[in-house]
Amino acid sequence: MLPYEHFGYIGAMTDSPNDVTPDRLRKADALPPSDQHAQQYAAVRNAHETELLEDYVELIADLLEHxxxxxxxxxxxxxxxxxxxxxxxxxxLKSLGLVSSKPYRSLFLTEKGEAMAAMSHQRHAIVLQFLRALGVNDRTARIDAEGMEHHVSQETLEIMQRYTREQGGRDA
Amino acid sequence: MLPYEHFGYIGAMTDSPNDVTPDRLRKADALPPSDQHAQQYAAVRNAHETELLEDYVELIADLLEHxxxxxxxxxxxxxxxxxxxxxxxxxxLKSLGLVSSKPYRSLFLTEKGEAMAAMSHQRHAIVLQFLRALGVNDRTARIDAEGMEHHVSQETLEIMQRYTREQGGRDA
DNA sequence: GCTACAAGTTAACCTTGGCTAAAATACTGT
DNA sequence: ACAGTATTTTAGCCAAGGTTAACTTGTAGC
Structure with a gap:
């Protein structure tokens, strides 16, 4: 069964009387030019390629640390x-120079791997903290963060970080 | 070259003096129990399976409309x-009953396909509007939304929607 | 109505990321 | 030290999502 089949979303949200979308957002409905559209998808495909690698490297770093x-x-x-x-x-990962190990032995990160892990870890933390600051339940936030982290641009990350900081300060 | 290699992120953010993370967030550093952790990754893998299908139906719906x-x-x-x-x-998509068409002819969505497209479209719109309400640049918001939309839970979507509404009201 | 070009399909191939089952290596306890 | 268990690797399988090249079908123009 496909996920959306038990995801009772449409009934709940379509034609909501709460739709106060400002007119300046309506243009979201128009299709972007083909080439720009293609670049969007390309960016996603690109992110997918490194996603798993980042997850591994991040996990390896966590395990090494903890x-x-x-x-x-x-x-x-x-x-x-x-x-x-x-x-x-x-x-x-080894062939990409991110991880090193001798056969049948425990794993280590190369410098390159550590750099990737550190970046990944930070991104993950920023997204997770942002979601929690927004008011998302911890368990859900963790799941969403895991999926989202690879698709959040530098720009958005900075905005998330700022928001978390302000929000964190507010209820501290 | 891997993306992170030209993504000058670490120097900019490590050991920032602005780290005002409240103590209640510090626990993010601990590893979750193995089985919960595994479920997080499983959720992401799961999302990946339908991602492309959703992108296709959503695009087909857009093309049909526009x-x-x-x-x-x-x-x-x-x-x-x-x-x-x-x-x-x-x-x-056809074998999954989402799309129908005769060979060499234009494509149509089945009811199932339309349901999926509608849901996908709403999710996409919510995420995109949320990002813009946060202050993310339009172009970036589009790219991020494209990647993020498949990984945002129902709970988070509702929170995003609420935020957009409030924020939208504020500067209207 | 035929010809040429555009659009769609098929075939053959590649890589990634899963799996199970079997083989190789490392570790542990007596 | 070596037997038994635990861990790691290898081999062989599969589906998805890409590619190019060759073939089929559809459509417009003359």
Whole structure:
């Protein structure tokens, strides 16, 4: 079954009397020019390519920090994936120069990997904190942040950070 | 080259003196229990499965509305992808009962497809308007919305909608 | 009504990210 | 030290989403 089939959204929101969309937003309904549109999709496809890599590297960094080592069993458990899959992906991470390890041994990050992990971690944290500052429930915020983090631009991140700061200050 | 390599983010944000994260957020640093963590990733993988399908139906609906017909050339151009790819994906959409068409003819949405498109379109609009209400530049907002929309939960969507409403009212 | 070009399809290939099952290596306890 | 268990890797499978190149179908113009 496809997700939307049990996602009772339409009835709840269509033709809502609360639609106060200002006119300046109505233009959202027009199609952008083809080439710009294509670039939008390209950006998403592009993000997808690095998503998984970032997730791995981020997780490895977390494991190294919190448990002292990053074993593929743990990664498999945390990612909810088989160890074989982890092994294959790690091979790819190595070939990209993000991870290093000797066969059958625990994993480490290269400098490049650490840079990526740090960036990823920050982005993740900013998005998560932003969602919580907005008032999203912790559990939901974590799930949304995991999915959203790879698609949030630098510009938006900065705005989120500013918002969180102001909001955090307000109820502190 | 990987995207993060030209994304000068770390220097700008690490150890910022503006880190006023309240203590209640510090726990974000701890790893969640393995099984919960796994569910987060599973949710993301799940979203990925329907993402492309949603993008297609949404685009087809837009084309039907704005140009009267949805031809695969246009889809290919707007998605920035070859026609062969569109053809293959459309075959999949048909087998899922989302799209209908006779060979070599223009595409239509089934009821199921329309339902999905409507939901997708609303979600997209909410996220896009939210980002703009936050103060994100239009162009950036479009790109971010395209990527984020599939990862935003019902709960967060409602909060975004509320925020947009309040914010929209404020400067109207 | 035929010819030429545009649009759609099919075939053959690639990479990624899953899986299971089996083999190789490392670790642990007696 | 070595037997048994746990971990990691490898092999072989699959589907999705891309590609190019070749083929089919549709449509316009003369």
């Amino acid at each position: 448990q002292g080592e990053a074993r593929s069993t743990d990664i498999a458990a945390r990612m909810g994936v088989s160890q074989a899959t982890v092994s294959k992906t790690v091979t790819r | 140009q009267g017909e949805a031809r695969s050339t246009d889809i290919a151009a707007r998605m920035g992808v070859s026609q062969a790819t569109v053809s293959k994906t459309v075959t999949r």
